[in-house]
Amino acid sequence: MEKTEKRGMIDTWLDKHRSLYTAATRHDFVVSIRDGSVDLSSFKTWLGQDYLFVREFVPFVANVLIRAGKESGETSDMEVVLGGLASLNDEIEWFKSEGSKWGVDFSTVVAQKANQEYSRFLEALMNSEVEYSVVLTAFWGIEAVYQESFAHCLGDGNKTPAELTGACNRWGNDGFRQYCLSVKNIAERCLENASRDALVEAEDVLVRVLEHEVAFWEMSRG
Numbered sequence: 001m002e003k004t005e006k007r008g009m010i011d012t013w014l015d016k017h018r019s020l021y022t023a024a025t026r027h028d029f030v031v032s033i034r035d036g037s038v039d040l041s042s043f044k045t046w047l048g049q050d051y052l053f054v055r056e057f058v059p060f061v062a063n064v065l066i067r068a069g070k071e072s073g074e075t076s077d078m079e080v081v082l083g084g085l086a087s088l089n090d091e092i093e094w095f096k097s098e099g100s101k102w103g104v105d106f107s108t109v110v111a112q113k114a115n116q117e118y119s120r121f122l123e124a125l126m127n128s129e130v131e132y133s134v135v136l137t138a139f140w141g142i143e144a145v146y147q148e149s150f151a152h153c154l155g156d157g158n159k160t161p162a163e164l165t166g167a168c169n170r171w172g173n174d175g176f177r178q179y180c181l182s183v184k185n186i187a188e189r190c191l192e193n194a195s196r197d198a199l200v201e202a203e204d205v206l207v208r209v210l211e212h213e214v215a216f217w218e219m220s221r222g
């Protein structure tokens with residue numbers, strides 16, 4: 001018998017905010033990578049800005065890891081988050097080698113407004129008063145937007161330039177998709193036991209993640 005995926009709060013919220021989710025995962029910048037029309041100076045802007053973003057994302061994920069150790073009911077949750085943190089280590093190395101390849105000197109890149117605002121949002125989520133289920137919902141959203149966006153660039157009929165397939169594979173590969181599913185399952189499990197207030201906050205935080213992601217693509221496109 002075919003396995004049916006249990007629908008939880010996140011799927012309900014994605015249905016409710018479908019147009020925003022589509023804006024975040026099918027942004028013109030992403031579509032331009034897929035159809036090969038991408039402006040390479042935009043790609044370089046994205047590369048420099050995302051390198052800075054990832055450096056801010058590491059402490060956020062480290063905070064999730066600490067909370068997974070203390071607040072998750074299942075021991076495997078911590079391993080999922082640890083896997084994410086380990087892949088961020090590879091990601092930083094990958095950014096550095098891409099920076100040399102594209103002639104982007106990260107030491108001179110300054111975080112633009114959309115990037116600064118996204119970092120401030122991450123920082124606010126690290127406050128211990130923010131419920132764990134809310135933090136996990138944000139964490140899933142941040143990772144899932146990249147997974148869906150870059151997987152789209154690798155889908156059937158793509159004309160993604162060969163020199164950009166490395167970036168697309170980084171987030172569009174099946175391992176990263178599985179990891180996102182694991183994070184989603186953890187978030188859904190926590191949301192099942194969350195208070196009404198926490199559910200309201202988690203939905204709001206998910207919407208804000210999607211808005212920040214759209215603004216990030218917009219900034220990259222210039």
Ligand SMILES: Cc1ncc(CN)c(N)n1
Binds near residue numbers: 054142
């Ligand atoms: C803006 C942004 N969002 C998400 C990811 C995926 N970690 C990222 N690298 N950059």
